[in-house]
């Protein structure tokens with residue numbers, strides 16, 4: 037396993053990299069943050085594009101390994117730092133369920149959110165990775181409703197970071213309904229010290245970004 041001393045996190049506030057920041061705080065490891073001014077073009081420099089050709093955040097560089105895509109980064113970090121216990125072992129039968137929900141968030145929920153915001157409804161639901169909105173929503177309410185208290189059971193895992201951040205985002209922006217099932221799960225996330233730490237560290241950057249927008 038590579039050392040945690042050589043971990044650089046490319047971040048911008050507010051953005052999806054907040055999910056990775058929360059994950060890093062859950063791991064409790066040392067890392068360097070490079071805060072990018074995306075509006076100022078910091079994502080489009082040749083050096084950054086060599087790491088992330090889309091010029092987006094998040095990206096991490098861990099030793100010689102570069103990882104982009106928020107869910108992939110969280111999955112990588114959980115395996116790279118197993119002592120934090122955020123990923124089931126490779127031979128644990130629950131690993132299938134674990135990977136399923138890690139991928140479900142970016143590949144199934146996020147496209148549904150985008151279609152919903154754009155008010156796009158496909159004529160043929162087989163074209164959608166998420167089937168259709170009502171089916172997806174019922175599925176999310178079912179899986180989050182069964183969390184006891186976390187999505188894979190008693191133990192908090194990376195699935196709660198990735199799915200939790202997505203569900204939180206969906207509720208915050210009114211894409212998901214204000215359902216008590218979602219609200220109770222988000223309240224459990226908000227109570228986590230690691231989540232609060234990430235929020236506190238990002239708060240001044242958030243305030244500066246908001247001031248710049250007004």
Ligand SMILES: N[C@@H](CCC(=O)N[C@@H](CS)C(=O)NCC(=O)O)C(=O)O
Nearest residue numbers: 051052074079091092093094105106
């Ligand atoms: N699929 C990527 C999406 C990353 C993404 O869209 N990042 C946005 C912030 S939320 C970004 O960097 N936007 C700046 C830009 O496009 O210039 C992931 O999940 O990490």
